[in-house]
Amino acid sequence: MTDFAIAPEALQKQIQETLGAKARSVTVALGEVTVVVPAADYLEAARLLRDAPGCRFEQLIDLCGVDYSDYREGEWEGERFCVVSHLLSVSLNQRVRLKVFVPNEDLPVVDSLTGIWNAATWFEREAFDLYGIVFEGHDDLRRLLTDYGFIGHPFRKDFPVSGHVEMRYDAEQKRVIYQPVSIEPREITPRVIREDNYGGLH
Template identity: 70%
Template sequence: MTNATAQAVAIAPEALQQTVAEVLGDKIKKTKLEHGEVTVEVAPADYFEAMQLLRDAPGCRFDQLLDICGLDYSAYRDGAWEGQRFAVVAHLLSVELNQRLRVRVFCADDDFPVVATLCPLWSSANWYEREAFDLYGIVFEGHEDLRRILTDYGFIGHPFRKDFPVTGHVEMRYDAERRRVVYEPVSIEAREITPRIIREDNYGGLH
């Protein structure tokens, strides 16, 4: 087997889990192997240093940051969740070693969720973190241009939070007479959606 072929063979998830545990040591709070994928959880205080180790350590070499997303656990398990409300999940890829890793960090403060930015490690973190800030209100400390990226600059709130109303707070439209965008109270009336019941006799006797 050539070196190129050997590098293309993905490492076993169990071996990756062990390697990551050795590299991060006591920076790991939890680790899980599920459906062939490894997930590790680190504390917010260790987040940046842990990610730098995962990028640079010989057995890891996660040179690509594929995605960062926010999570709101306030309604998780029908509201029975007792941990921190907000989390950030990063997905890493090592092209050299053909392996993937998921890293999760919970924000320590539910009222002001904040974690370190990963922009100094991966430039791709820039827009991913702006999206998580826009939709969840998670602040990435050290980000040089943390502003909304999907919603309007005057948007109120963070629409992916579980307590954000489905109809939103205001409506936005362009007013031709005033020649500008205006914000108005929501005009959509709330309605109760009743599930449709499908009965056997509706199938016309087909079985």
């Protein structure tokens, strides 16, 4: 294992040479390298990042979904959904961020990384649950954080912040059930504290 990681600009150059046309962009910001690849080249780019001698990213340490629909106050014109992975090379002491924008907002589908890094299994289940991104090739793509009967994907920007149903466990039916909310929705108004209410005490 090396003592120090190479400079981000050197890693940027190495990744650009390794991926070639499979990379839409390879950029450096705040000392971190970010690679954006097209969905069609996602799997092959991931394999190259894992196996190429100058990359050797043996570990996937994080993967999540992103909804860009409200990015920069709605000025975003690219694909709505993105999958972001963080890769680590233990042997070369370096990291990279891998991004792929997912085509088709109505049914976002992208290849699964589980065949390359087994650690992607639960991360992809979470992204499916929260964003509705389907990972093709994942052999157990089920909800992870919400109930199996849950409707919708709660991290999408258009998911309602207040609902009309609540869920609870029913001991007689021995399962989770949904029912209309039992309390009236109300507007929460922030409390304003004014200094003059304290009579000049500090």
